[in-house]
Amino acid sequence: MYICICNALTDRRLKDAIAANPNQRPEDVHAACGCRTKCGKCLTVVKEMLQNHCASFEALPQGVK
Numbered sequence: 001m002y003i004c005i006c007n008a009l010t011d012r013r014l015k016d017a018i019a020a021n022p023n024q025r026p027e028d029v030h031a032a033c034g035c036r037t038k039c040g041k042c043l044t045v046v047k048e049m050l051q052n053h054c055a056s057f058e059a060l061p062q063g064v065k
């Protein structure tokens with residue numbers, strides 16, 4: 001599913017960039033995908049994806065991280 005229409009970034013592409021480096025700002029995720037933020041309408045969703053990734057990582061049992 002396309003999340004960023006301006007850059008044709010899909011949820012899969014964004015998740016891969018977030019998994020590679022979850023400690024980044026939403027704008028940095030665009031840069032990791034080789035593009036830059038344009039209209040900014042997707043930033044809320046990208047921020048939620050970052051938060052969800054970190055939350056799921058924190059929920060893992062000890063020793064699995």
Ligand code: FES
Nearest residue numbers: 004006038039042
């Ligand atoms: S929808 Fe992502 S920058 Fe416009």
